[in-house]
Amino acid sequence: MEPQWAGRHFLVGDADRERAVEGLKESFQAGRITPEELSDRMGLALSSRTAADLDRAMAGLPWTRPSHPNLPSYYQPPGRRQRGMGIAAFVLGILGFLCGITAVPAIVLGVTALATGTERDDKGFAVAGIAVGVVWVALFGWYLLS
Structure with a gap:
């Protein structure tokens, strides 16, 4: 047809x-x-x-x-784009400077975003969220232990 x-x-x-x-x-x-x-x-x-x-x-x-x-x-129709978790990880990682607790969900969401899909549009955001989250967890851990 x-x-x-x-x-x-x-x-x-x-x-x-x-x-x-x-x-x-x-x-x-x-x-x-x-x-x-x-x-x-x-x-x-x-x-x-x-x-x-x-x-x-x-x-x-x-x-x-x-x-x-x-x-x-x-x-x-174009394929469904996946962007939510990686961007959320990045935002939570950035907000980690206000309170260190948001860095932990940033790491979790970033790892989940990378593990769930190979065709994601937000891989860079997920990696950045993990990196910033790890930095904030390390800084707040060092601060709390010293």
């Missing part, structure tokens, strides 16, 4: 137009169209802007519409 947005509304290039002209010449040589019809249809093909315009020029003749292999044949 062809999607609604595909096909007829795509813009055609010079190669597509030339292929249509070659198809018209072959149809003329095979006796499918008259010389006047060839002239009219060649004018339509050379001035076509979309695949629908080329279809009008090639109506009733053997014709393969230009394909666009680079485009997906269906809409695929």
